[in-house]
Amino acid sequence: MTRQIDLEADIHRLLVEDDRIAEQGVTVHHRENVLVLDGEVESAQRRDEICRQISEHYPDLEIVCDIGLTRTQAPAEVEEIS
Amino acid sequence: MIRIAAVGDVHVDKDVEGRYRPALEQLPDQADALLIAGDLTRHGTVDEAKCFANEFGGLAVPVVTVLGNHDHQSDRQDDVTDVLTDAGIIVLEGTATVLELNGHRLGVAGTKGFGGGFAGACASNFGEREMKDFVGTTERYATALLDALRSVQCDALVALTHYSPVPDTLAGEPLEIYAFLGCYQLGQAIDDAPTALALHGHAHHGSERGRTPGGVPVRNVAHPVIKQAYNVYQLLSGTVDTKHEELVNV
Incomplete structure (x- = not known):
């Protein structure tokens, strides 16, 4: 269990500290040999780069990528602050 | 309004x-101003700042920002600020600005802020030099926000930070990292001024309201x-609007 958590921590640091990624908003869950990534990023290139870098560093892990793209439509509602 | x-x-x-x-x-049909709560770029480089200025500059409404921790990554935050300022974007750090909108004065006071934690789980200014430096940074940003909030005369006052002033809007983030996402001292500063609304970012997995x-x-x-x-928030709903040069409630 400890090793599993250490791996999640190592991968989380890779996601933040690798200049090609620099994502703090992606969560990492490791179950058996499957790594599940969750969160939202600003472009498809960034999502693909995350999976590419993790695959390079951890070639034996199966990656499930649930990372979505942030939406950029204009809002339809206004919130009144009181 | x-x-x-x-x-x-x-x-x-x-x-x-x-x-x-x-x-x-x-935006001109949706809002009178755009406020951006930091992390404008990925690594805080000048090139990225230029990309941000291209995307968020030249709009028909005023744009006010603070920087976030990502905007400090390359230690070029002053250059980033210069690029944005040259593009007509207002960058706040321990400072405030007043926008005259629809005959009202909107005050915006901003700082990046810093971590430190919240009641029951916050860092103390005690012990190793590194820890005192950490909490000293927390306190310095909070004091700068309070000074900025108190420096303006306006009809509606908004606090703009990157780090969170409350734990409420961190719900959804792991409890273990709350201390890296905000600090209670920012909330104290907001409460010690006549603030109408506080806006922040940084907590990607947090929740909107607190x-x-x-x-x-x-x-x-x-x-x-x-x-x-972007979201749109409405202030001063019960007031009479006039043209920019005919201020009311001053």
């Missing part, structure tokens, strides 16, 4: 240019939280 559009954590680089622009072009202990509404406008280009 005043309508404020707000978003944070847009992390602009070349691959993002053009994504926000269609929604930003609609309040300070003193009752000031807090909104986490991190882009992954609001799930659209």
Whole structure:
């Protein structure tokens, strides 16, 4: 269990500290040999780069990528602050 | 009334240019000003700042920002600020600005802020030099925010930070990292001034709504939280609007 958590921590640091990624908003869950990534990023290139870098560093892990793209439509509602 | 559009954590680089622009072009119909709660770039480089300025500059409404921790990554925050300022974007750090909108004066006071934690789980200014430096930084940003909030005369006062002033809007983040996402001292500063609304980002997995202990509404406008280009908040709903040069409630 400890090793599993250490791996999640190592991968989380890779996601933040690798200049090609620099994502703090992606969560990492490791179950058996499957790594599940969750969160939202600003472009498809960034999502693909995350999976590419993790695959390079951890070639034996199966990656499930649930990372979505942030939406950029204009809002339809206004919130009144009181 | 005043309508404020707000978003944070847009992390602009070349691959993002053009994504926000269609929604930003609609801003004059949606809001009177755009406030951006930091993490404008990925690594805080000058090139990324230029991308941000291309995407969020030249709009038909005033744009006010603070920097986030990502904007400090390359230690070029002063150059980033210069690029944005040259593009007509207002960058606040322990400072405030007043926008005259619809005959009202909107005050915006901003700082990046810093971590430190919240009641029951906060760092103390005690012990090793490294820990005292950490909490000293927390306190310095909070004091700068309070000074900025108290420096303006306006009809509606908004606090703009990157780090969170309350734990409420961190719900959804792991409890273990709350101390790296905000600090209670920012909330104290907001409560010690006549603040109408506090906006922040940074907590991508947090939630949108909260309040300070003193009752000031807090909104986490991190882009992954609001799930659209920007949110719009309405202030001074019961007031009479006039043209810009005919200020009321001054």
